[in-house]
Amino acid sequence: MDRRGFLNDSIGAAVGMSLPAHLRPLSPAGETGAVGTTHLLELRAGLRSLFQLDDAYGGDEVRSLSVRHLRRVRRIISTRPCSDTIRRQLQLLAGESAEHCGWLAYDADDQDAARHYWGEALTTATMLKDVNLEIMIFSTMSLQACYEGRARDGLDLARAAQERASRLGSPTLRSLIASREARALSLLGDGKGASRKLSEAMRLVDQADAGRPSPEWTAFHGHAELNFAQGLLYEEAGHHHSATQFLRAALVHQDRTYGRNRALYRLTLARNLVEDGEVDEGAAQAVESLEHLEEVESGRVTRRLNEVSGLLRHRDADSARQAVDKLTAYTQSKVAA
Structure with a gap:
């Protein structure tokens, strides 16, 4: 990615149509210098392209681009005239961009930075009274809370998101949040409650065509995501054979555009x-993951890699030792790079 190109974003510069949306300079502003619908659409396309890069490659490398995009939106709000309607949409875009900066920091395992950007995004959502942005923030903060071992906070945040989502009438959105409620309940030791929530999430995702369209940011959510959630639930309960079935299904059905x-x-x-x-097969899957990891930069994925390496080091099998050697060599090469 040509990061320096991101800095050359002056209104009035020629549009580099061969560049990704987040790298293109904005269209000329016209005689009054006012920002209009065209500029708003271009800025929103930039955020959309950053979502796509994150899906494919993870948060570590994309986060600096997202921060710069947020700065671009803020600069335009501060320095360019526009109508009240356009200004509100730009402020909403700034909130969504801040939320995405928080997500990328979370994925890169920089949790303090994630909290900072989500705080900014939540301030914007509150100011604009935008329910969709509030839901987006609360549901993602729920993931972070569970990741950090704060499952009770994770459940409260997911429930806050679900209360707001019930007003929007989107089955896919409610399914996504129900799966995060299930995650928190599982970590709290409430296996039955987690199973009920996950069953609800599965029913809702099957009703996606019957309700209102889901927000664009929920596009990743579907059966692959729910299979993965079910696999985690079984794994944490110690039912590894059942977990394997669902984790395999998640991998098979996950769209290849979601590399991370x-x-x-x-x-x-x-x-x-x-x-x-199943040490031999586990070692083989770990080694096969290196093909994905060549393209992905994600702190969460790196942590999972380290977990697998640690487990294999304590297994007395040739396959485990060989896998550890390959995983260690890969990790060292990344550090050296």
Whole structure:
């Protein structure tokens, strides 16, 4: 990615149509210098392209681009005249961009930075009274809370998101949040409650065509994501054989455009197999994940890789030792780079 190109974003510069949307300079502003609908659409396309890069490659490398995009939006709000309607849409875009900066920091395992950007985004959502942005923030903060071992906070945040989502009438959105409620309940030791929530999430995602359209940011959510959530639930309960079935299904059905998720799914499958005593296959899955990891930069994925390596080091099998050697060599090469 040509990051320096991102800095050359002056209104009035020629549009580099061969560049990704987040790297293109904005269209000329016209005689009054006012920002209009065309500029708003271009800025929104830039954010959309950053979402796509994150899906494919993870948050580590994309986050600096997203921060610069947020700065671009803020600069335009501060320095360019526009109508009240356009200004509100630009402020909303700034909130969405801040939320995405928080997500990328979370994925890169920089949790303090994630909290900072989500705080900014939540301020914008509150000011604009935008329910969709509030839902987006609360549901993602729920993931972070669970990731950090704060499952009770994770459940409260997911429930806050679900209360707001019930007003929007989108089954896919409610399914996504129900799966995050299930995650928190599982970590709190409420296996039955988690199973009920996950069943609800599965019913809702099957009703997607019957309700209102889901927000664009929920596009990743579907059966692959729910299979992965079910696999995690079984793994945490110690039912590794059942977990393997769902984790395999998640990997098979995950769209290949979601490279970061595929890497995470495969390493989670490897971890579960090793925990289940299937060391040879777990080691093979771990080594196969290196193909994905060549393209992905994600702190969460790196942590999962380290978990798998740690498990394999304690297994007395040739396949485990060989896998550890390859995973270690890969990790060292990344550090050296």
